[in-house]
Amino acid sequence: MRSFIRNSQESFLMDQLITILKAIESSEAPDDALFTEAEDLANCLLIRDNGSRNYDNEIILCNLGFYVKCLEKDSFGWLVGGIETSHGFVQYG
Numbered sequence: 001m002r003s004f005i006r007n008s009q010e011s012f013l014m015d016q017l018i019t020i021l022k023a024i025e026s027s028e029a030p031d032d033a034l035f036t037e038a039e040d041l042a043n044c045l046l047i048r049d050n051g052s053r054n055y056d057n058e059i060i061l062c063n064l065g066f067y068v069k070c071l072e073k074d075s076f077g078w079l080v081g082g083i084e085t086s087h088g089f090v091q092y093g
Contacts, residue, residue, distance in 0.1 A: 017041040021066050024085050035090055042092035
């Protein structure tokens, strides 16, 4: 496993995303606003500036039980990704 250093802003935002995903999971009927906020954070945290996937952050989510999957792709790669929750996917991309 390669090592990396995360900046404090990215760590803060990642903690926010994880908190929101846990709130979605623990709710019987999560508010759409939670999904919207999670989507905004996922766009920032799971897609690098050059458009590639941020595998490091995907691994963090996967280790917490939030699996990242391809929801739509073309010959160039992923178009839409999703973080799987028990209430559906948080879509990004």
